[in-house]
Amino acid sequence: MKWEGNRESDNVEDARGAGGRMPGGVRLGGGRGIGLGTIVIALVAGWIFGINPLTLLGVLGGGGDLPGPAGVQQAPAGRPPADDTMARFVSVVLADTEDVWHERFREMGGTYREPKLRLFRGAEPTACGMGQSAMGPFYCPGDEKVYIDLSFYETMRTQMGAPGDFAQAYVIAHEVGHHVQNLMGITAKVEQARRRTSEAQGNQLSVRLELQADCFAGVWAHHAQKARQVLEQGDLEEALNAASRIGDDALQRQSTGTVRPETFTHGSSAQRVAWFKRGMQAGSVQQCNTFEARAL
Numbered sequence: 001m002k003w004e005g006n007r008e009s010d011n012v013e014d015a016r017g018a019g020g021r022m023p024g025g026v027r028l029g030g031g032r033g034i035g036l037g038t039i040v041i042a043l044v045a046g047w048i049f050g051i052n053p054l055t056l057l058g059v060l061g062g063g064g065d066l067p068g069p070a071g072v073q074q075a076p077a078g079r080p081p082a083d084d085t086m087a088r089f090v091s092v093v094l095a096d097t098e099d100v101w102h103e104r105f106r107e108m109g110g111t112y113r114e115p116k117l118r119l120f121r122g123a124e125p126t127a128c129g130m131g132q133s134a135m136g137p138f139y140c141p142g143d144e145k146v147y148i149d150l151s152f153y154e155t156m157r158t159q160m161g162a163p164g165d166f167a168q169a170y171v172i173a174h175e176v177g178h179h180v181q182n183l184m185g186i187t188a189k190v191e192q193a194r195r196r197t198s199e200a201q202g203n204q205l206s207v208r209l210e211l212q213a214d215c216f217a218g219v220w221a222h223h224a225q226k227a228r229q230v231l232e233q234g235d236l237e238e239a240l241n242a243a244s245r246i247g248d249d250a251l252q253r254q255s256t257g258t259v260r261p262e263t264f265t266h267g268s269s270a271q272r273v274a275w276f277k278r279g280m281q282a283g284s285v286q287q288c289n290t291f292e293a294r295a296l
Contacts, residue, residue, distance in 0.1 A: 001166045001231065001232060001235050002230050003089060003092045003093065003096075003165070003230065006095065006096065006228070007096075008088060008092050008095055009114075011116045012079070012080055013077035013117070014081075014087065015074065015077040015118055015124060016119050074126075087119060091117075093168075093169045094176070096228070096230070097172065099227070100227075101180060104219070115145060116144065117147075117148065117172070118146070118147050118148075119148060121133060121149055121151075126142070133149035133151060133152070136148075136152045137172070138175065139176075139182075141179075141188075144179060144182065146175040146176060146179065148175075152171075153168050156168070160242075162238075164234070164238030164242075165235075166231070166232075166235035166236070166238040167239055167241065170217055170239040170276070173216070174213050174217045176220070177212070177213035178209075180216050181212065181213065190208075190209050200262055203262070207267045207296065208291050211266075211296060212275070212290040212291070214243060214272050214276045215276065215278055216279060216285070216288055217276055218275070218276040218277060218278060219280070219284065221280045222279065222280045226283070236280075239276065240273050240276065244273050247269025247273075248264040248268055271296050275288070
């Protein structure tokens with residue numbers, strides 16, 4: 001991926017110097033955390049405790065209520081060091097998503113509000129509860145921030161079989177896709193609908209939400225390539241491989257040996273690849289309406 005020398009975002013908060021803290025509790029009142037990387041802790045816990053990882057994904061994503069104090073304060077954060085290559089990469093990708101989504105919202109007659117991206121280590125309090133490194137990257141609607149421990153990229157490479165810088169950019173673009181859903185009011189509508197439906201129906205809504213975020217990541221890739229020619233040979237394959245590796249069927253097959261579609265919360269490998277490709281080929285937000293699609 002061609003990123004060196006491109007604009008870096010001013011919205012990156014580096015809290016790694018204060019990372020690893022574990023306050024006494026968490027608060028979930030600010031909104032449900034939505035994440036791509038909760039798979040890691042879900043798989044590990046599933047192997048150790050014999051729990052279906054997809055059940056854990058629902059909990060880690062914020063599907064349940066956890067006790068905690070009235071609020072948790074975040075430590076002050078500064079700018080990443082200028083010589084931190086990975087932090088610079090994340091800043092460039094975030095800036096690129098800002099450019100793309102500002103233009104898309106202008107086309108739709110709206111105004112894009114940029115999210116913050118917070119780098120942390122260990123554990124980090126959020127408006128959606130306590131974030132932990134093992135959860136992987138996630139977006140919190142309550143404070144409109146994307147959270148990431150950069151060690152997750154090493155996990156992608158060594159444990160998940162998803163190496164490459166464009167695969168890493170896809171992770172950020174997916175979480176920013178959840179921010180776009182939040183700004184468009186989609187996240188709130190899905191949460192309201194989930195409260196009125198059965199667990200199985202709620203899972204289906206979650207799948208459509210996640211696949212739409214994949215499609216939005218594809219929309220970003222389409223316009224980033226069109227405007228700045230960021231793709232190098234093999235980049236698209238990296239992103240598609242990453243999407244495939246985190247499909248619910250792939251995770252279930254890896255952890256339990258069996259696949260139970262009724263428990264899917266993020267979509268199958270084929271679905272995640274298909275919706276990312278759809279967004280990238282079309283470059284259109286309107287083409288990402290997973291909620292009206294008859295077949296996913």
